[in-house]
Amino acid sequence: MTVRRWVIEHYAGNFPLWLAPDQVRVLPVTDAQMDYAQGIVNELRAQQVRVELEFSNDKLMGRIQRAEERRVHHILVVGQREQEANNVALRIHGKGQHGVKPRTEVVADILAAIRERRG
Amino acid sequence: MCLNLPTFLNVMEAPKPENAERKTLDDRQKMTDLERLRHSAAHVMATAIARLWPDAQFASGPAVENGFYYDVELEHRITPEDFPAIEAEMKKEIKANHVFEKLIVTREQAFADAQKGRLGALAERPAPSKFKIGNLADIPEGEPISYYKSGDFIDLCAGPHVMRTGNIGAYKLTTVASAYYKGDEKNPQLQRIYGTAFKNKTQLDEYFKMQEEAKRRDHRKIGAEMGLFVLDAEFVGPGMPLWLPKGTVLVEELEKLAKETEFAAGYVRVRTPHLAREKMYKTSGHLPYYAESMFPPMELDEMETEREELTSRLRQAELKVGEFVDGVMTKDSGKGGAIFEVSEDGSLQRSGPFLVKALDGLKRDYSIPPAVEAAADEFRRLKPKFDSLPPIDRYFLKAMNCPHHHRIFAAEPRSYRDLPLRLAEYGTCYRYEQSGELFGLMRVRSLNMNDAHIYCTEDQFASEFKAVNDMYLKYFKIFGLEKYQMRFSTHSKEGLGKKYVNEPELWLKTEDMVRRVLNESGINYVEVANEAAFYGPKIDVQVWSAIGREFTIATNQVDFAVPAKFGLTYRDRDNQDKTPLCIHRAPLGTHERFIGFLIEHYAGNFPLWLAPDQVRVLPVTDAQMDYAQGIVNELRGQQVRVELEFSNDKLMGRIQRAEERRVHHILVVGQREQEANNVALRIHGQGQQGVKPRAEVVAEILAAIRERKA
Numbered sequence: 001m002t003v004r005r006w007v008i009e010h011y012a013g014n015f016p017l018w019l020a021p022d023q024v025r026v027l028p029v030t031d032a033q034m035d036y037a038q039g040i041v042n043e044l045r046a047q048q049v050r051v052e053l054e055f056s057n058d059k060l061m062g063r064i065q066r067a068e069e070r071r072v073h074h075i076l077v078v079g080q081r082e083q084e085a086n087n088v089a090l091r092i093h094g095k096g097q098h099g100v101k102p103r104t105e106v107v108a109d110i111l112a113a114i115r116e117r118r119g
Numbered sequence: 120m121c122l123n124l125p126t127f128l129n130v131m132e133a134p135k136p137e138n139a140e141r142k143t144l145d146d147r148q149k150m151t152d153l154e155r156l157r158h159s160a161a162h163v164m165a166t167a168i169a170r171l172w173p174d175a176q177f178a179s180g181p182a183v184e185n186g187f188y189y190d191v192e193l194e195h196r197i198t199p200e201d202f203p204a205i206e207a208e209m210k211k212e213i214k215a216n217h218v219f220e221k222l223i224v225t226r227e228q229a230f231a232d233a234q235k236g237r238l239g240a241l242a243e244r245p246a247p248s249k250f251k252i253g254n255l256a257d258i259p260e261g262e263p264i265s266y267y268k269s270g271d272f273i274d275l276c277a278g279p280h281v282m283r284t285g286n287i288g289a290y291k292l293t294t295v296a297s298a299y300y301k302g303d304e305k306n307p308q309l310q311r312i313y314g315t316a317f318k319n320k321t322q323l324d325e326y327f328k329m330q331e332e333a334k335r336r337d338h339r340k341i342g343a344e345m346g347l348f349v350l351d352a353e354f355v356g357p358g359m360p361l362w363l364p365k366g367t368v369l370v371e372e373l374e375k376l377a378k379e380t381e382f383a384a385g386y387v388r389v390r391t392p393h394l395a396r397e398k399m400y401k402t403s404g405h406l407p408y409y410a411e412s413m414f415p416p417m418e419l420d421e422m423e424t425e426r427e428e429l430t431s432r433l434r435q436a437e438l439k440v441g442e443f444v445d446g447v448m449t450k451d452s453g454k455g456g457a458i459f460e461v462s463e464d465g466s467l468q469r470s471g472p473f474l475v476k477a478l479d480g481l482k483r484d485y486s487i488p489p490a491v492e493a494a495a496d497e498f499r500r501l502k503p504k505f506d507s508l509p510p511i512d513r514y515f516l517k518a519m520n521c522p523h524h525h526r527i528f529a530a531e532p533r534s535y536r537d538l539p540l541r542l543a544e545y546g547t548c549y550r551y552e553q554s555g556e557l558f559g560l561m562r563v564r565s566l567n568m569n570d571a572h573i574y575c576t577e578d579q580f581a582s583e584f585k586a587v588n589d590m591y592l593k594y595f596k597i598f599g600l601e602k603y604q605m606r607f608s609t610h611s612k613e614g615l616g617k618k619y620v621n622e623p624e625l626w627l628k629t630e631d632m633v634r635r636v637l638n639e640s641g642i643n644y645v646e647v648a649n650e651a652a653f654y655g656p657k658i659d660v661q662v663w664s665a666i667g668r669e670f671t672i673a674t675n676q677v678d679f680a681v682p683a684k685f686g687l688t689y690r691d692r693d694n695q696d697k698t699p700l701c702i703h704r705a706p707l708g709t710h711e712r713f714i715g716f717l718i719e720h721y722a723g724n725f726p727l728w729l730a731p732d733q734v735r736v737l738p739v740t741d742a743q744m745d746y747a748q749g750i751v752n753e754l755r756g757q758q759v760r761v762e763l764e765f766s767n768d769k770l771m772g773r774i775q776r777a778e779e780r781r782v783h784h785i786l787v788v789g790q791r792e793q794e795a796n797n798v799a800l801r802i803h804g805q806g807q808q809g810v811k812p813r814a815e816v817v818a819e820i821l822a823a824i825r826e827r828k829a
């Protein structure tokens with residue numbers, strides 16, 4: 001069995017954060033949070049994190065579902081309340097909602113999990 | 120040779136060795152001032168040789184990359200010992216300040232003069248100017264024929280030259296080689312005398328100084344000294360470098376740089392096999408046009424056993440039937456013989472199906488022995504099986520990565536939302552180069568390319584192309600490349616549908632966009648008409664090393680046509696399927712050529728971030744071992760390439776060894792340094808930097824690496 005296949009089967013495609021092809025996706029609830037969301041994307045991308053911003057006219061639930069289907073590991077939802085408090089609402093693939101947390105804490109957790117290659 | 124050869128295949132190719140291929144009049148008008156001067160010097164050198172050896176037969180004397188040459192047939196073997204005498208004769212010609220006088224003649228006149236030995240000569244001679252006769256024959260009907268006369272010397276030549284021999288400021292003969300007339304080994308072998316010439320003595324001296332320096336910085340020499348790579352022609356094959364551990368450091372640092380830079384620019388990475396089936400390259404057009412630059416195919420027969428067994432049984436059956444048919448058909452002739460089918464082109468065939476058909480025809484009049492009938496039945500049964508076997512597969516080593524990337528584009532449905540899609544890969548390619556053209560890392564058969572293909576819409580093209588240029592500029596800055604030039608090759612209207620894909624509007628539009636981006640970015644470029652690739656405009660990137668030598672490191676290309684050949688489409692906003700444009704780009708060229716260039720550029724003294732040996736810690740006595748080891752551990756924990764060297768050798772000897780190995784930072788720690796938590800710092804090639812706090816030195820090392828400081 002080749003290494004590549006072994007890795008895929010072992011994790012059933014749900015890779016740990018450091019291995020996940022799509023590590024983070026940031027979803028602004030409305031376009032009023034675009035700048036805030038983009039700021040988070042830029043901060044993570046500068047640290048070589050594989051992160052994307054998704055904004056479209058699709059409803060938030062649809063976008064979350066799409067991200068889950070693509071096995072995006074961390075989904076950060078930012079609405080008006082999160083923006084005002086400099087927070088993000090965190091969702092982890094396969095584990096559901098993790099509540100609202102300070103942006104800096106979430107960013108630091110992501111970077112640490114990647115650096116330490118947490119399982 | 121082949122007009123519809125896509126030139127992105129030539130990414131990174133070094134200039135081919137010079138040959139005396141005939142230039143068109145058009146090309147000749149493009150000669151630079153320096154080329155005119157050098158070509159004029161070739162005339163003057165020929166004059167000097169003709170004075171010394173009047174029976175010399177001259178062939179061609181063009182300007183080439185670093186000077187000029189003239190091919191001559193002469194009984195005397197010219198050696199560098201003859202150079203002073205030839206140069207002295209040249210001096211007289213230059214001093215005489217003859218005018219280069221142009222004379223237009225008829226073809227008849229030219230042949231007559233050549234017969235009298237007058238061309239490429241000072242006077243008429245008993246032997247005809249045989250090579251000039253050959254050159255004359257190559258001049259197309261209707262093209263004017265001209266001589267150039269300077270003093271007594273008359274040569275068949277289309278020009279252009281400088282005004283007078285006195286305009287040749289400074290010159291020097293350099294080497295003698297041999298060459299075949301017109302580059303064809305069936306022709307006589309000639310002596311090729313090389314020289315160079317400049318406007319003045321200062322420039323000439325600078326040139327030779329640079330050549331000396333280039334020799335000192337020769338990448339093959341430094342590569343061996345530093346243990347960067349080896350070429351193992353015997354076991355691995357010529358032109359296929361093995362990267363040694365120190366060289367692999369360079370390779371991986373460059374890849375890291377590319378990955379970080381491309382990540383920031385929104386590229387995604389892919390990986391593809393080194394092989395592909397014949398269909399891939401027939402689709403891309405590389406086969407058959409580029410076949411001679413690819414390694415020969417590997418044949419893979421998945422049905423080998425079946426194919427062999429069926430072949431042998433069919434053959435048996437065929438023989439059995441054939442024997443019987445032959446016997447019956449030739450019985451009456453009393454001579455014996457064999458029966459053949461006359462095919463359309465008149466040739467004789469003797470195929471199994473034909474023999475079986477012939478047997479059927481005999482059934483009415485003859486009784487067929489059961490064994491023959493059984494053989495015919497077996498043939499009828501097995502033949503369709505044999506015919507339905509899949510054909511033998513042909514696999515090729517890839518010579519470029521684009522076709523694989525195109526298949527990745529095609530692997531999923533794409534929408535306008537997916538564009539621009541930037542697929543990047545440090546892809547390994549194989550190209551078959553003539554063994555005589557292989558040269559160190561500069562011209563190789565296996566290459567690792569900093570490749571990427573950007574699929575975009577027409578609207579996205581300008582910003583994508585600008586981003587590619589910005590990436591080049593960023594790299595130039597990191598490597599301290601101050602002088603560069605982009606050579607922007609465009610199409611010509613006349614060539615549309617022949618030399619260039621017939622998309623007149625797309626050509627103009629794209630070239631316009633490229634030109635605008637180049638202008639807006641303030642990029643140094645020249646535009647060259649009628650040198651584009653078949654599929655779109657291209658941009659060759661030339662850089663100059665620290666000692667002023669020019670290298671072509673990469674080629675960008677805009678591609679209108681190949682995505683369509685692969686049927687690549689995306690679903691646009693209007694729900695229509697459209698074909699994307701493709702930009703081929705490889706800013707860091709190939710590892711082989713780029714590292715070869717960097718070795719010369721840095722003379723092997725790489726900046727800290729690239730240096731194979733970044734840091735060496737030298738404890739003065741073994742009382743400092745723990746302190747030294749602590750520094751090593753701290754740096755190694757940060758991925759720094761650091762070693763500790765302690766031996767019974769004296770400190771000076773160890774420092775000298777580290778300097779020889781080009782270790783970038785040398786940290787010496789004695790008792791005093793240890794007590795004060797300091798290190799004595801020495802930087803390769805820059806000597807001592809004094810005693811500094813350990814924390815400060817460590818922080819500086821990490822920052823210099825992170826920021827890729829020069």
Ligand SMILES: [Zn+2]
Binds near residue numbers: 159267277280
């Ligand atoms: Zn000439």
Ligand SMILES: [Zn+2]
Binds near residue numbers: 127520572703
């Ligand atoms: Zn390409």
